[in-house]
Amino acid sequence: MANTVYVWMIGCYRRNKEGKVNMNTTVNLAGVELKNPVMTASGTFGSGSEYSEFMDLNQLGAVVTKGVANIPWQGNAAPRIAETSCGMLNAVGLQNPGVDLFVKRDIPFLRKFDTKIIVNVCGKSVKDYCEVVERLADQPVDMLEINVSCPNVKEGGIAFGQDPKALENITKEVKSKAKQPVIMKLSPNVTDITVMAKAAEAGGADVLSLINTLTGMQIDINRQCFAIANQTGGLSGPAIKPVAVRMVYQAANAVSLPIIGMGGIASAEDAMEFILAGASAVAVGTANFYNPMATVEVARGIEDYMQRHKVDNIQNLIGIVK
């Protein structure tokens, strides 16, 4: 049935007053329909309130919140960031206010907007993750993104993201508790991303998102010490985009799950690379820091791209580069 509707949709595009093709930018992720494929990358956008002063949250497919744990996390010592060429390192350490305050303050704020809410969930043990997932079960949240790939916390996080068995297990546990579709966010700090993508699929994940940051290090040669207090940090920004596109392509061809692509997206052209490589949706992260309008510009630019290439439905572009 779904396929029939989909085929019908392709044929029925109309032209608006300016003679432009009316484009269908909606994407469907595990039954959740997003008005466009553009979302924010977790940890770069808070819960949206700071950015809402500069841009219209209603224009986003979804807002992905900063990671939230069962209890408040203090995070790492400062300095937490360092700029690198075409990128940056961060080791914030998943500082968050805990799920109780998040539910009381951040969800009601986001509900005021016509955009989907995806809550990024972090933890130090399977139990921690499940506590948050259960706490969110009756909340007006559209999807959950499980962060098993943060390189900046000593316990948990990355431990699940680098071991396929552990990843499959935590995916199963979370899925058994979750009332919303589950996105597993994968780490690029692995030898073979397809092994991890298949493990998450085997565990029952509904959607995959990738990539999280690449572990890096910077030395301050004047002070002769590490540039960030945590010694290592996660590399993000345009510098990592080719790695991210490659991994999205590999994962898309290894599993049948929809993929949210991210890693250095700053423009619609960047986003289109991910979509053509196989991503059903994209997330804008580090670019928010230097361009608060980046997400909205990417969403508009994707429409322009479709117009230029005379494609009326974004579905017809996903993963077409083989």
Add this chain to the structure above:
Amino acid sequence: MHFKETAQVVRQDYISTDVYSIWLQTNKVAAEAKAGQFVSLYCKDGSRLLPRPISICQIDKEKNRICLVYRVAGGGTKEFSRMHAGDTVEIMGPLGNGFTIKDRSAMLIAGGIGIPPMVELAKQLHGQGCNVIAVAGYRNREVFLDKELEKYAHVVIATEDGSVGVKGNVMDAIEEQGLKAEEIYACGPMPMLRAIKEFALREGIEAQLSMEEKMACGIGACLACVCQSTDVDEHTNVHNKRVCKDGPVFFANEIEL
């Protein structure tokens, strides 16, 4: 309100080794700006992603201009130092909370590149009729902004090598001259702020400290630039405050140094 806009360089002057003073014609930023706030400047070189937070040294509300005084510390500030009158630069601001201006005698204490925000503050305190003392610390005889401060404050200079004013740091100058005031406003390196906090506590004087930390977004979203707070912070729900949004100015008793 924060604004992201294109500002135009009115003039730029080299005022000390690696220290530049730049006047920017803004659209809306100057009208909203307060003493102690900062602006983010964006590099034209696309490989330098993050904006550079720079404190506001002077505000000209009539002409809608702001003056920034900054030290060249890396590639980004080097790029700014090459700008000339007529050039444009993307800015966001005014950011942060700024100083809380108290109607009482003031002692402004600052070291090195912490001195710039004190000029606008001194101007405003002086305009309100407050008695203003400014204690400025430098490494050596290459002092800057002392003439600007002198218009609004009784200026005491300390230099590490003793080439100008009192030999030593700002605390040495305060002790040597027995300086006193009812409110302290400070900006400078961490060891200086620690000493000032201790001094203020000992003397029972309220102190406002302007902090510095590496920043990414500049608007409170990314949680890169935190400092430890005495109590659980209302927003973060942990013992962290955001320097860019909750600060950069904190009352000394709010933060752990």
